[in-house]
Amino acid sequence: MTSDQHQHTAGDSVTPAECADFLEQIVYFLDNELDEADCAVVRAHLDTCNPCLERYDLQRTVKAIVARSCSESAPTELRAKIMMRLQQVRVEIRES
Template identity: 65%
Template sequence: MSREHDCADYLEQIVYFLDNELDTADCAAVRVHLDECGPCLEKYDLQRTVKTIVARSCSERAPDGLMDRVRVQIREVQIQITEQR
């Protein structure tokens, strides 16, 4: 198996690794590979950073004014759909 193919297999597993969705043996294998492969470690770090930023962004609350405008637009669309029936 070529190194590129080997890396591709591990890069697919990184998402599951970050979400703690791998069994113990697979986690250990991914850790060993990341310890030995600088390019994969860089990609793992990037994925981890993106995941952290997205999680932080999703926990912030939208301003009340924005939420009110979105609710009004949703209600307007619901009314339009009801009228079309």
């Protein structure tokens, strides 16, 4: 998205450069690592900036998918193949 496409609501004075700052904070916002005052600022920006809101939604979705994927276990056969390959690499390293 170019800065020409970065549209805010009427009367909003936020520049695309300021949006870049908010986009950096979105990661911390998603991880609940901002204090309440900073959270309020980010929420207010997301309420007025559709492109940033879309990026927030995308990041939130990706984070949820990754979290779900990380909780699944690999199939037993795959785990056995990986463990065998790791053992082979250990032997190769010891022999070199």
